[in-house]
Amino acid sequence: MLNIVLFGPPGAGKGTQAVKLVEKYKLVHLSTGDIFRANIKGGTELGKLAKNYMNAGNLVPDEVTIGMLESEVNKQTNSKGFIFDGFPRTTAQAQALDKFLSGKTLSISLTLALEVDEEELTKRIILRGKESGRADDQNESIVRNRVKEYSNKTSPLKEFYKKQNKLRTVNGIGSIDEIFEKLCKEIDNGGK
Numbered sequence: 421m422l423n424i425v426l427f428g429p430p431g432a433g434k435g436t437q438a439v440k441l442v443e444k445y446k447l448v449h450l451s452t453g454d455i456f457r458a459n460i461k462g463g464t465e466l467g468k469l470a471k472n473y474m475n476a477g478n479l480v481p482d483e484v485t486i487g488m489l490e491s492e493v494n495k496q497t498n499s500k501g502f503i504f505d506g507f508p509r510t511t512a513q514a515q516a517l518d519k520f521l522s523g524k525t526l527s528i529s530l531t532l533a534l535e536v537d538e539e540e541l542t543k544r545i546i547l548r549g550k551e552s553g554r555a556d557d558q559n560e561s562i563v564r565n566r567v568k569e570y571s572n573k574t575s576p577l578k579e580f581y582k583k584q585n586k587l588r589t590v591n592g593i594g595s596i597d598e599i600f601e602k603l604c605k606e607i608d609n610g611g612k
């Protein structure tokens with residue numbers, strides 16, 4: 421199984437690249453942000469719980485997010501692998517994911533980190549907000565808070581995966597196809 425963590429700050433292009441990677445490698449795409457948004461839309465208890473955190477640009481608590489992710493993985497019985505997009509975002513989530521996968525004799529194959537500087541990120545997200553209507557994309561102070569959450573809680577995970585020799589960083593500035601090609605190269609090198 422090919423299990424990839426697509427890693428990077430909000431606005432780095434994870435969602436865009438995930439769609440292309442899923443098509444090429446026939447993987448199951450699990451985006452925790454998309455799952456939360458679907459739950460908000462559907463008015464579920466999970467959605468109600470996540471909504472206030474998301475609208476403020478804060479992370480949803482670990483126990484909620486981890487439980488949700490594990491149940492989504494468990495729903496897939498015939499998958500060739502997963503792309504985890506927007507998960508893990510904290511050390512506790514990364515540890516929980518390793519433990520959960522190893523219980524299934526699985527593991528993360530590779531963590532692909534898209535790197536984009538903060539000014540470019542803020543610009544991209546505000547532009548996306550105009551197109552997508554996402555509430556958390558439209559307000560600059562919320563966007564800055566999301567980038568701050570990333571720097572404080574998520575960015576340290578690079579070290580976590582580096583220690584496991586699974587981290588590959590890719591410059592997230594360039595055309596969609598150029599970046600896609602670089603990501604594919606890393607995957608095809610099989611983490612070597």
Ligand code: AMP
Binds near residue numbers: 456478
């Ligand atoms: P995204 O679509 O990945 O930018 O996520 C949008 C929002 O969903 C984030 O700002 C968080 O509030 C929430 N979220 C998504 N994934 C996670 C996660 N792994 N842990 C905590 N909160 C998350």
